[in-house]
Amino acid sequence: MNRIYKVAILFSSFVMCLFLVTPSQALVLDFEGLGDHDQILDFYNGGTSSMGNSGTDYGVSFSDNALSIIDSDAGGTGNFGNEPSPDTILFFLNGDAAIMSLAAGFDTGFSFFYSAINNPGSVNVWSGLDGTGDLLATLNLDVTPSDGGDPTGDFSPFVATGVAFEGIAYSVSFGGVINQIGFDDITFGSVTPGDPGAPVPEPGSFLLMGLGMLGFLAYARRRRNS
Ligand SMILES: [Ca+2]
Ligand SMILES: [Ca+2]
Ligand SMILES: [Ca+2]
Incomplete structure (x- = not known):
């Protein structure tokens, strides 16, 4: 030849x-399709949320306290704006953190957007399911600015951040003060959060x-x- x-x-x-x-499959959790104050549970795990909604089965489950909330400008009760994927985000109302588990594990890193206008937060990456095992990485989340929403909502804008880690992670805890931090567009395999579908x-x-x-x-x- x-x-x-x-x-x-x-x-x-x-x-x-x-x-x-x-890291392609640009797996992005945008929380759209969930309800207002809906326990996410197995919405992304082949099952349903507490309100009976179901999304794509990514093998991702959430702790009981992990809730979705819809922007008040879109008919929900959320006090936020300019979320990267309108109109629904992740937040929690009890405990220290909402915990996301992936039964298959994942590596490299992940990214997301958050808003926390009054109190800082933190994200921890774990080698076991449900926030157990070794701590693979910690990301401190500074207080974010507040720009007045879309058109309303104090928790705005949402700031992009990401974390890289070594090894295989099986869970992530999204921590902060209850009702004082919101997350959206959790993107796996990249330390830069993409718009849904963008980096594919x-x-x-x-x-x-x-x-x-x-x-x-x-x-x-x-x-x-x-
Ligand atoms: Ca909005
Ligand atoms: Ca809003
Ligand atoms: Ca969203």
Whole structure:
């Protein structure tokens, strides 16, 4: 086989592999579809929330105190604004933290948006389910500004942050003072929270890549034949 073809095939395989291992599946929990003061529970785990809502089964479950809340501008009771994915966010009304568990585990890092205008919060990443095992990482969450909402809501804007860690995590605790911190768009596999669907390599990317490779092969053929 002509050497340049071999190089082209190796190169394309390499690029395809890069795309396949990209933390891609841009798994984003946006909490849309949940109710106002709805216990999230197994909404993202093939089951339902306390109000009987169900979302995509990502194998992600939440502790009993993890609630969703809808913006008052959208008919709910939430005092927030400019949430990254309107109109629903995660918060909690008892305990120190809302805990998210992933039975399959995850690595690398994750990211999210939060608003906490009066009290700081913190996020802990754990090697066991339900906030158990070793602490893999801690992220302190500073108090955020308040800009007046969309059009109303004191908890606004939502600030993007993320955390990287070593090892395999099985749970994350989203902590702070009850009713004083809200979270949205929890994004796995990236330390930069994406808009839902934003950082995903889409079929279009593969198409463009394929066209690029065709062009490269045609160029290589021309060179060989010239
Ligand atoms: Ca809103
Ligand atoms: Ca609002
Ligand atoms: Ca949302």
